[in-house]
Amino acid sequence: MRSFSIKLGLKEVPGVAGRLDVNIEGDEVSVKVNFGALQDPRFFEKIVRDRDLTEVPYVMSRICGVCSVVHLTCSILAIERALGIEPVKNVLTLRKIAKGLEIVQNNIIHVLMTVPDFTGVENVIEFSKQYPSLFSRMIELNSNVLDVYKRIGGRFVHTPSIGMVFHGKPVYKQELESVSRRLLDVSNELCDLSYDLSELWRPVLPSFEDAVPTYCALDGREEYAFFSRKLYFSDGVCVPAERYNEVIKELKTDYSNAHYTLYKDKPFYTGARARIQLHYDLLTENAKNVEKILAPEYSNPFDNVKAQYIEAVYLSEVLSSMAKELADSIKHSIKPFYLKRDENHDGEGVGLATAPRGTLIHHYKIKNGGMYEANVITPTVINARHIEINSEKLIKTLMDAGEDDEKHLRKVTEALLRSYDPCLPCAVH
Amino acid sequence: MVKVKLDNIEIEVEPGTTILEAAKKAGIEIPHLCTLEGLYNGASCRLCLVKNSNGKLVPACAYYITRDEEFVANSPELVEMRRINFELLLSFHRIECWTCDRKGSCLMAEFSDKLGIEGLPVCSQCPLPPEECLLKKGILCLGMITNAGCNAECIVSGGQCWGCRGPITRRDVLERAFKRYLELGFDIDKVLSRAEIFWNSVSAFKDVKNVARKVRVIENEKL
Numbered sequence: 001m002r003s004f005s006i007k008l009g010l011k012e013v014p015g016v017a018g019r020l021d022v023n024i025e026g027d028e029v030s031v032k033v034n035f036g037a038l039q040d041p042r043f044f045e046k047i048v049r050d051r052d053l054t055e056v057p058y059v060m061s062r063i064c065g066v067c068s069v070v071h072l073t074c075s076i077l078a079i080e081r082a083l084g085i086e087p088v089k090n091v092l093t094l095r096k097i098a099k100g101l102e103i104v105q106n107n108i109i110h111v112l113m114t115v116p117d118f119t120g121v122e123n124v125i126e127f128s129k130q131y132p133s134l135f136s137r138m139i140e141l142n143s144n145v146l147d148v149y150k151r152i153g154g155r156f157v158h159t160p161s162i163g164m165v166f167h168g169k170p171v172y173k174q175e176l177e178s179v180s181r182r183l184l185d186v187s188n189e190l191c192d193l194s195y196d197l198s199e200l201w202r203p204v205l206p207s208f209e210d211a212v213p214t215y216c217a218l219d220g221r222e223e224y225a226f227f228s229r230k231l232y233f234s235d236g237v238c239v240p241a242e243r244y245n246e247v248i249k250e251l252k253t254d255y256s257n258a259h260y261t262l263y264k265d266k267p268f269y270t271g272a273r274a275r276i277q278l279h280y281d282l283l284t285e286n287a288k289n290v291e292k293i294l295a296p297e298y299s300n301p302f303d304n305v306k307a308q309y310i311e312a313v314y315l316s317e318v319l320s321s322m323a324k325e326l327a328d329s330i331k332h333s334i335k336p337f338y339l340k341r342d343e344n345h346d347g348e349g350v351g352l353a354t355a356p357r358g359t360l361i362h363h364y365k366i367k368n369g370g371m372y373e374a375n376v377i378t379p380t381v382i383n384a385r386h387i388e389i390n391s392e393k394l395i396k397t398l399m400d401a402g403e404d405d406e407k408h409l410r411k412v413t414e415a416l417l418r419s420y421d422p423c424l425p426c427a428v429h
Numbered sequence: 430m431v432k433v434k435l436d437n438i439e440i441e442v443e444p445g446t447t448i449l450e451a452a453k454k455a456g457i458e459i460p461h462l463c464t465l466e467g468l469y470n471g472a473s474c475r476l477c478l479v480k481n482s483n484g485k486l487v488p489a490c491a492y493y494i495t496r497d498e499e500f501v502a503n504s505p506e507l508v509e510m511r512r513i514n515f516e517l518l519l520s521f522h523r524i525e526c527w528t529c530d531r532k533g534s535c536l537m538a539e540f541s542d543k544l545g546i547e548g549l550p551v552c553s554q555c556p557l558p559p560e561e562c563l564l565k566k567g568i569l570c571l572g573m574i575t576n577a578g579c580n581a582e583c584i585v586s587g588g589q590c591w592g593c594r595g596p597i598t599r600r601d602v603l604e605r606a607f608k609r610y611l612e613l614g615f616d617i618d619k620v621l622s623r624a625e626i627f628w629n630s631v632s633a634f635k636d637v638k639n640v641a642r643k644v645r646v647i648e649n650e651k652l
Contacts, residue, residue, distance in 0.1 A: 052619060052622065054569070055622075160583035160588020169586060170587070
């Protein structure tokens, strides 16, 4: 074996939100990667303490502006479960559509952000110059999805219409029908684009596999799990939401402001690859076609982007049929209504939701109608240790193969980080 | 016919036409509050001030053109002048947008938005009619005590106001608003706790709290 030693620091990774500090040190015996989130802690779990329950979701949604809908809905879900109340079917469907649209939009943007990695183009600006039509079609898709969202939930960032037990924005039958049609167009356009993208696609590192192949997603074996009451692990373990902390351990490191999690004392992955594998049988024909075109290797972390693309195709079709069904089931419109609740309720609830980057957990304890304790586990917190061990394996594989160009190592590690799409402000909540 | 030049646009009008009418013909917008076409031109709001060639300010609604003349209808100086005049008018206005019948078609709200003047509550831009007010449904909305300027974005989207644009600073408006909160059965502490989310570091929040407590004491004494 060739002897080597390496010391690399990554302070900035283009396309990754937030301040991070990745330290890579090692020699031929072992490589150590520390994935540190340097973002200042924002104490969201403490801010909501003693707050009125109606305020909690709107404060919690501020954890992230990019995926505010999932924080909002997951927070609402946890409170609703703690109070033992449930929204009516129509409200729940609208909530699912809103959240699904967020995943589609986030996935499209993530594919655009990582485009330089798999096409070999220097950066996104360069990509827009070399492939202007492809770029503008992707951007148009993104704005189409945002426009569709406007009809369902109103404003995209920190949506004010989604609330506890209610959907504040009136939604009309015609609007739902048009949403359904437009989402089908989005799905078809994504299918068309997949041919162009697959031609450009060059694997960053072919046949690279996860160091620990343990995945976690929400239990959605029967239908796509926007929300669920169960966590599903790739080793077949299915855990009810309330018992998540028996299997997932949340720990703290001294080099990062974010926590990390372990399952059975080992890191595990959450994200699009896990979701697509779990929902594979549910995939629509279009999604399966795109899957054949892109041919992702689900054990390769770099192919996360492909999984996200397939998910966007699948979800836009699912959401389209959900909107159609909802439109057929109503006469004219869904009007907002509000529910009065018991002011002095005690309870405990766990909300599980599928965020664009993985599984999100909100756990609340409520006393005398006010928030007593809150715990939030975000996908980046779950993935933090998985990123570390995969980076370690990546560096070691490359060094063993004789690669010692620091610039190239840095570039590939950046690509790996980007493929996870870590959101550091979310991790440091 | 006489020739009149407004902001370098030349038009011909009948002698005896007001500058406001001439501007309308030329497609130039001059803000005005007190003039009602054919009914009243009191020249009392002073929002339509324009400048003649001698540098003198004249009200466009009450100045009749009798000879060839030139006027400046829009300039940064005039906008500033209009802002000052409008602020004076607003300071006398009894702001109670949450129950006002003119909500939705209010010129005060329109000019306030155009001239960038703060002082009106979010209720002035809220699309809901007074009878559909969220407060009447028991939903705590901070629209009454929050500065307008956002086009009531959250309420348009189906939510309630969270006060992100900061508090109203006029004491009388705050008093009326808190009185309304009490009338509708809201707990003042809960209103302040909600306001705290965005206003905790705003210096004017201290005054808001003082007004709220004072209103509560007065209303309790009445009971």
